[in-house]
Amino acid sequence: MIRKAGPGDLAALVALEAGFPEVDRFDRRTWRRLLAGRTVTLVHESEGMINASAVLLFRQGSDIARLYSISVAPVARGRGLGARLLSACEEQAHLQGAARLRLEVRSTNSSALRLYDAAGYRVIARLESYYPDGEAALRMEKFLIAPSDGAP
Ligand SMILES: CC(C)(COP(=O)(O)OP(=O)(O)OC[C@H]1O[C@@H](n2cnc3c(N)ncnc32)[C@H](O)[C@@H]1OP(=O)(O)O)[C@@H](O)C(=O)NCCC(=O)NCCS
16 A cells, blocks of 8 residues: 555654665654655555655645655565555656656666666756765656647
8 A cells, every 4th residue: 555654654764764875864853854844755555564665855836846765675675666656656746736757866776777767767967976975866857747849
């Protein structure tokens, strides 16, 4: 089941990322802020356990939503969960009025790149030294609704 997360999910969201490298995970304070802010966090729950999460950011006056994070618990990877969650994020972003979804991904994160590529995301920029450890990011984008004639 994919549903929106709430403040009661804080501990599970922190735990889900516990095994990730420190630079790639949110701490408790960041999760608390995300759950209270202009964001939507979606989680996948199975037998009462959260095993995947994704955070969407929205900006007033912009029709571009941002996929701020997506993670699937290591034991649950490779079974289509990431793709389902990504699709739920697109649906949610569209529902909230976004025409495009953008994200940044480490240039060496091959599984995430395959996931986004398969879902129809295209690279629109390379951002050198984007991450605190100096790695470059690829900015990717997908139109959630077909661009009208003349759009880029
Ligand atoms: C990236 C991530 C969310 C993918 O989740 P997942 O549930 O394993 O992905 P899925 O099973 O839905 O796979 C979707 C597609 O991604 C690709 N993919 C996923 N994992 C892969 C892997 N280990 N190797 C190669 N391709 C992979 C495949 O193309 C797959 O499609 P297919 O199975 O139809 O060929 C997951 O690996 C993860 O949480 N990684 C750590 C956090 C992270 O890097 N997040 C992205 C930050 S931008």
